[in-house]
Amino acid sequence: MPSEKAENKGDFVEELLDWLASLRLTVFTMIFLGLAVLLGTIVPQIDISLPRQALAEKMADPVWRLMSRSGLLDVFHSVWFLFLVALLMVNLAACTIRTVRRTRRLVAATSEILDDETETKAGLTTRVRATAASLGALERRFAAIGPVQRTEKNGAVHLFAQNSPLFRYGVVIVHCSLLFVLAGALVRALVGVEGQIALPEGGSVNVFAAKNDELMRLPFDVRCEKFAMEMYPGTQRPKEYRSTLSVWQDGKKIDEQTIRVNHPLSVGAFHFYQASYGEDEFPVLRLTGPGLTTELPVVAQQVQSIPGRRDGFIVDQARREAETLEVHVLLTAGGDQYDAWLREKGPAQNLGPYAVSFVGVRQGYYTGVMVTADPGVRLLYIGFGVFFVGLFLAFYTSHKRVWARIAGGEATLAVSASRNREAAKAWLDETAAAAKG
Amino acid sequence: MGALLREIASGLASGQAAPTSAALFDLSFLAFIAATIGYLIYLGARRDTAWRAGFGCGVLAGASLTGALALRWIAAGWSHPPFTNMYESLVFFVWGIIVVYLVVEVRWRVKIAGAFVLPLACLAMGLASLSPNKEIEPLVPALQSVWLHIHVAVASIGYAAFLTAFVFAVLFLFKDKVRMAWFVAVAAGFVMFAVLAASRGAVLLDGEFPMDKTVASPDGWMKVALPGGAEGQYEKTAVPGAGPLMLATLFLAAVTAAAAVAALRRPEGGVDKFAAQATFALFVLLTFTGAWLLFRAAQMPDTRLAANPYSLALLVLAWLFVLLVVVFHWRRDELLAALPAADALDRLGYKAVMVGFPLMTLVIVTGAVWANKAWGRPWGWDPKETASLVTWIIYLLYLHTRLTVGWTGRRSNLIAIVGFLSVIFTYLGVNLLLSGLHAYASGG
Numbered sequence: 051m052p053s054e055k056a057e058n059k060g061d062f063v064e065e066l067l068d069w070l071a072s073l074r075l076t077v078f079t080m081i082f083l084g085l086a087v088l089l090g091t092i093v094p095q096i097d098i099s100l101p102r103q104a105l106a107e108k109m110a111d112p113v114w115r116l117m118s119r120s121g122l123l124d125v126f127h128s129v130w131f132l133f134l135v136a137l138l139m140v141n142l143a144a145c146t147i148r149t150v151r152r153t154r155r156l157v158a159a160t161s162e163i164l165d166d167e168t169e170t171k172a173g174l175t176t177r178v179r180a181t182a183a184s185l186g187a188l189e190r191r192f193a194a195i196g197p198v199q200r201t202e203k204n205g206a207v208h209l210f211a212q213n214s215p216l217f218r219y220g221v222v223i224v225h226c227s228l229l230f231v232l233a234g235a236l237v238r239a240l241v242g243v244e245g246q247i248a249l250p251e252g253g254s255v256n257v258f259a260a261k262n263d264e265l266m267r268l269p270f271d272v273r274c275e276k277f278a279m280e281m282y283p284g285t286q287r288p289k290e291y292r293s294t295l296s297v298w299q300d301g302k303k304i305d306e307q308t309i310r311v312n313h314p315l316s317v318g319a320f321h322f323y324q325a326s327y328g329e330d331e332f333p334v335l336r337l338t339g340p341g342l343t344t345e346l347p348v349v350a351q352q353v354q355s356i357p358g359r360r361d362g363f364i365v366d367q368a369r370r371e372a373e374t375l376e377v378h379v380l381l382t383a384g385g386d387q388y389d390a391w392l393r394e395k396g397p398a399q400n401l402g403p404y405a406v407s408f409v410g411v412r413q414g415y416y417t418g419v420m421v422t423a424d425p426g427v428r429l430l431y432i433g434f435g436v437f438f439v440g441l442f443l444a445f446y447t448s449h450k451r452v453w454a455r456i457a458g459g460e461a462t463l464a465v466s467a468s469r470n471r472e473a474a475k476a477w478l479d480e481t482a483a484a485a486k487g
Numbered sequence: 488m489g490a491l492l493r494e495i496a497s498g499l500a501s502g503q504a505a506p507t508s509a510a511l512f513d514l515s516f517l518a519f520i521a522a523t524i525g526y527l528i529y530l531g532a533r534r535d536t537a538w539r540a541g542f543g544c545g546v547l548a549g550a551s552l553t554g555a556l557a558l559r560w561i562a563a564g565w566s567h568p569p570f571t572n573m574y575e576s577l578v579f580f581v582w583g584i585i586v587v588y589l590v591v592e593v594r595w596r597v598k599i600a601g602a603f604v605l606p607l608a609c610l611a612m613g614l615a616s617l618s619p620n621k622e623i624e625p626l627v628p629a630l631q632s633v634w635l636h637i638h639v640a641v642a643s644i645g646y647a648a649f650l651t652a653f654v655f656a657v658l659f660l661f662k663d664k665v666r667m668a669w670f671v672a673v674a675a676g677f678v679m680f681a682v683l684a685a686s687r688g689a690v691l692l693d694g695e696f697p698m699d700k701t702v703a704s705p706d707g708w709m710k711v712a713l714p715g716g717a718e719g720q721y722e723k724t725a726v727p728g729a730g731p732l733m734l735a736t737l738f739l740a741a742v743t744a745a746a747a748v749a750a751l752r753r754p755e756g757g758v759d760k761f762a763a764q765a766t767f768a769l770f771v772l773l774t775f776t777g778a779w780l781l782f783r784a785a786q787m788p789d790t791r792l793a794a795n796p797y798s799l800a801l802l803v804l805a806w807l808f809v810l811l812v813v814v815f816h817w818r819r820d821e822l823l824a825a826l827p828a829a830d831a832l833d834r835l836g837y838k839a840v841m842v843g844f845p846l847m848t849l850v851i852v853t854g855a856v857w858a859n860k861a862w863g864r865p866w867g868w869d870p871k872e873t874a875s876l877v878t879w880i881i882y883l884l885y886l887h888t889r890l891t892v893g894w895t896g897r898r899s900n901l902i903a904i905v906g907f908l909s910v911i912f913t914y915l916g917v918n919l920l921l922s923g924l925h926a927y928a929s930g931g
Contacts, residue, residue: 080880091873126868221890235866244863282625290628311628312861323863324628422863430865434852441845444890 070144079138086134090125093117127239127261139232146225153222157215157449163201163208164453164464172453172464174474176482180461184485185209188454188461191481195452206457213450218468220444227440230433237426244422246325249274249293250332250347251414256355257362258421268320268421271298271357275306277417279327291327293417301358309419319423326418331411333365333377335392339404347412350377356404363401377408450474452481461485491517504562511555512578516612518548519581523609526601531818533825538598545601548608549585556582567626570639577615579639580914583647584608587842591651595835599825603654603811610803617799634857638850645846646910648839649882653907655836656900661815661822662829663897668750670815671762674808675744675769677908681805682737684916685798689730690737696729698784698795726783732776736769743769763816770809777806797915804911833895836903844882851875874913881906 069075096118108114114123121128161168169175178184185207192198192211201208245260254273260266272295279291290310297305297317307315315322332347337356348354348365355362363381370376375394380387383402390399390406398407449468454461463481467474491514498507525541528534556579559569570579588604591597626635660669686696743765750762780802815822826832854872855865866872885902888894 087868087873087876090868091870095868285625287625288628289625290631312632312857314860314863321863323861325862420863424864427859427865430855434855437848437852438845441848445841445845 067144067148070140071148072141075137075141076145079134079141083131083134083138086125086131089122090131093122093125095125096123132236132239135232135236139229139236142225142229142232146222146229149222149225150219153215153218157218160210160212160451161453162199162210163203164210164455164462168453169462169464172451172466174465174467174471174478175463176478177460177462178482178485180456180459180485184461185456187484188456188463188481191484192452192454195450206455209452209454209456211452215449217443217447218449220440220442220447223440224437224444225440227433227436230429230436234426234428234430234433237429238424239426242422242424242426244420244424247272247419247421248328248349248352248416249295249419250330250349250412250416251275251277252345253332253347253349253416254298254344254355254357256357257353259353265353266421267360269299270304270317271355272296272317272322272419273298273357274417274419277327277415279415291324291417293324293419295322295419298357319425321422321424323420323422324417325420327415328418329413329415331413332416333368333375334409334412335365335379336398336407336409337404338398338406345409347414349416361402361404363406375408375411379406381406444469448473450477452477454485504558508555508558508562511551511558512616515548515551515555516616518544518551519585519605519609519612522548522601523605526598526605530599530602530825531821538601541601541605542592542598545585545589545605549582549589552578552582552585568636568639570643571626571630571635574615576639576643577611579643580646581608581611581615583643583645584611584650587644587647587651587839591835591839595838597827597831597835599827600651600654600658600835603658604651606807607650607804610807611800614800614803629861632857632861634853634860638853638857641846641853642850645843645850646914648843648846649907649910652836652839652843652903653910655832655839656903656907657811658826659829659832659836659900660897660904662826662832664823665897666751666755666759667812667816668747668759668762670812671766672744672747672751673904674766674805674812675740675747677808678740678769678773678805679737679744681801682733682740685795685801686733689725690733693725694730694734695725696733696780697723697725698798699723724787726780726787728783729776729780732772732779736772736776739765739769739772766809766812766816770806770813773806773809777802800915801911804915830895833900836900837889840882840885840903840906844879844886847875847879847882851879870917871913874909874917878906878909878913881909 109118117123121130125131188209189198189200192209195211196213197211199210201210243260243266245258245266247255247258249255249272251274254271256268256271257265258268275294275296277291277293280289281287282289292308292310294306294308295315296303297315305315305317309315309322309324311324314324330349332349334345334347336345337343339356339359342356342358344357346354346357350365350368353362353364361381361383363379365377365379367378368375369378369391371393374396376391378389378391379401380389381401381404382388383404386402388401390401392399392406392408394408394410396408398405400406448470451466453464456462463478463485465474465478491510494510495507495514498504498510522541522544525537525539525544528537529541556569559575560567563569569575584604585608588601588608592601682690689695689697743762746765747762750759827835851872854875858867858872859865881902885899885906888902889899
């Protein structure tokens with residue numbers, strides 16, 4: 051019996067929808083989310099800029115490892131936190147679907163004539179004595195609400211008007227906006243990247259260390275042309291710090307902009323924020339390779355890239371040997387690793403396809419730049435916009451339906467409003483007065 | 488008064504914005520006190536003359552405060568609106584309170600709420616006037632954004648709307664004849680929280696009541712000692728004698744709360760009376776302790792009251808809560824007669840939340856957009872962000888239960904009260920107890 055089967059299946063879907071839309075699920079999810087947020091606020095969370103080495107040392111401690119594995123040290127990115135967010139989204143979505151269906155049914159079932167059933171359901175009704183002028187007066191009042199539909203049935207004249215049923219969907223739209231916001235958060239947590247880079251003046255980079263020291267590659271090189279800072283006169287309060295960054299692709303400069311706090315640079319999907327600054331000493335290396343000669347000031351312990359190439363290196367150690375400074379360079383080119391100790395002002399050494407020499411040490415500022423790529427932020431902003439539209443509809447508009455029946459010298463009026471009953475009552479009283487003439 | 492007006496007139500004539508602003512602030516403070524007295528007399532004697540005087544002074548207070556803020560803004564330049572440190576933030580909060588209150592009173596015709604809202608405005612004005620550093624401070628780079636204007640302005644008005652909703656909710660519960668023991672329990676509980684939070688637990692842990700020191704920074708700016716040592720501790724110093732007094736207050740508050748809870752388990756009667764008497768004792772002790780604290784701290788050379796705005800605000804708020812309960816108990820019948828009907832109060836509270844909720848949402852939204860511009864992330868679970876989200880969810884619950892389940896009356900108003908406690912925690916508690924990115928709002 052196929053029809054019964056289909057019905058059963060329908061029941062199952064309905065039941066599942068009911069369960070997913072249930073208030074119990076909302077409360078359950080919210081309580082657990084609350085606990086998670088509490089944990090994330092109380093337990094000190096792991097610093098994303100923690101170097102891999104420090105991380106490895108800490109991981110040796112079994113308690114720390116357990117806490118880290120269970121996500122306690124990074125609650126807001128842990129699998130179970132994201133699962134709870136997703137569960138809340140499903141709950142919200144199911145609830146929204148149910149509300150939409152119920153509202154559509156209610157709007158579709160609206161009768162255009164004022165029969166007894168409609169009169170009982172409307173909630174607000176009144177009766178007045180009708181005169182010859184009543185019909186015209188009522189039609190004018192109704193037209194102010196919406197298009198008037200006039201039906202004649204069993205010797206009675208029925209009038210019906212309603213304003214936009216959209217006014218009933220305010221709460222639904224608010225729910226949808228929250229879905230956008232939560233989706234934005236999920237997208238950010240799942241595919242968004244962020245990392246910090248330190249760039250001395252003249253430094254250039256096309257990789258950065260994201261979360262867990264994972265290397266992310268930029269499809270272009272970013273070079274710090276200039277860094278400047280300003281204090282308020284006579285104080286130690288920073289007024290402004292700014293970095294001029296240029297963007298290079300295939301050996302050509304495609305963009306140059308000055309970033310400040312609150313004024314980031316966007317290149318494609320990537321955004322660069324002025325985050326911090328500092329002063330330090332930087333070894334300057336000269337690299338010569340096929341079709342390339344460049345001098346780069348480098349930040350120790352930070353992965354460096356060779357401009358325009360996919361090769362990279364890191365200066366990981368420094369030592370003084372007989373009054374001369376030496377740095378240890380680890381270079382990766384074409385999948386192979388090379389390393390060497392370079393002496394200050396000493397001869398160049400061949401590291402794979404590159405000849406590298408240590409030119410000297412330069413003292414100066416570096417700019418701390420935060421790099422992010424977050425496709426979720428658009429969803430978030432859409433959600434914000436939609437939220438206020440929905441809230442406006444939910445708070446300040448009301449879906450009004452009005453009916454009138456004129457028969458035997460008597461006019462019966464009925465109003466149904468999705469919110470603000472007092473205003474609807476006032477309208478009804480005014481209309482009754484108008485109908486009396 | 489005359490001298491003040493002359494000062495304002497001459498300041499305006501000579502085009503000096505900053506001193507005129509300060510004089511207007513003083514005028515506004517006086518008007519607030521006068522308005523509070525007017526409304527209190529109206530509450531007690533129900534004379535329309537008193538209300539008219541109170542309302543007039545309220546309008547004057549609002550107008551002169553608007554002038555003071557506008558001139559301060561002019562003095563600092565357009566990029567620098569007058570709400571970038573604790574002093575300015577408090578003054579702006581008061582501005583939000585008076586604007587929201589006047590609108591509420593004119594639109595919804597509830598004269599009596601002024602007697603409850605205006606003392607809170609006076610308290611905030613008093614705290615602001617204690618501030619040693621009323622100079623206009625230059626902005627650090629993160630604050631140099633157009634979002635600062637919107638974010639803080641909206642927060643002030645939104646919090647003021649929630650404050651109004653809170654007052655209506657408390658009045659509703661009172662009018663609805665909720666047992667006094669409930670009020671006692673909540674007020675005593677709040678006193679315990681305030682004493683512990685204001686001392687950051689030191690009352691219980693060390694038997695002392697420490698306050699943050701003000702130190703002169705090398706560049707001459709007076710500021711609160713910033714987290715210094717490796718542990719990130721504030722530099723603080725114990726106020727002599729305040730520790731035992733605070734401990735006694737804490738103990739008495741605990742006894743009062745316990746008495747109230749015990750009373751609630753029995754039918755109304757003698758136990759309630761004991762709880763009420765305990766509240767009165769608590770009020771006396773709290774008043775004495777507070778006076779002692781103010782007196783002693785003022786004598787200590789390196790401690791300024793204004794370096795501890797959050798601690799003081801919490802304590803004075805606790806004092807006001809207890810005072811409210813005392814007034815409720817001793818003037819019960821008069822107050823019950825003076826208040827509008829319970830369902831009218833219920834609706835007024837709802838309307839105030841309907842104003843506050845969109846604004847609170849806007850606070851979070853502008854905060855997220857700004858954070859994304861300045862720090863590259865719209866949301867970072869900073870304690871202030873988390874607390875504001877919790878506040879938002881509580882009011883969401885309030886609206887949701889009203890709109891879908893049809894909750895009104897006691898349960899609904901209870902949520903509004905919890906919501907406002909969360910607002911207090913967001914505005915004051917977070918900065919006291921947790922460190923975070925909003926620390927620049929705490930500078931003295």
